[in-house]
Amino acid sequence: xxxxxxxxxxxxxxxxxxxxxxxxxxxxxxxxxxxxxxxxxxxxxxxxxxxxxxxxxxxxxxxxxx
Numbered sequence: 001x002x003x004x005x006x007x008x009x010x011x012x013x014x015x016x017x018x019x020x021x022x023x024x025x026x027x028x029x030x031x032x033x034x035x036x037x038x039x040x041x042x043x044x045x046x047x048x049x050x051x052x053x054x055x056x057x058x059x060x061x062x063x064x065x066x
Contacts, residue, residue: 001040032056034066 012022021029034054037045045051055063 004039029058030056031058 008022009018010022012018012020015021019025019028024030024032032055033052035045036051036053039045052063053065054061
């Protein structure tokens with residue numbers, strides 16, 4: 001979890017973009033991925049793109065296998 005936070009919220013803070021990116025909140029710019037499993041329990045999920053069942057880029061659904 002710490003690695004995910006560092007890659008998202010912490011980097012947004014470093015870049016002066018707090019509240020705009022790196023968070024899931026109304027009005028923020030976000031790309032989101034829904035994984036077929038829990039990446040906190042199985043980080044290997046990230047290594048296989050077929051494990052991504054929902055991908056949202058710039059507010060638009062670009063992949064939906066739900």
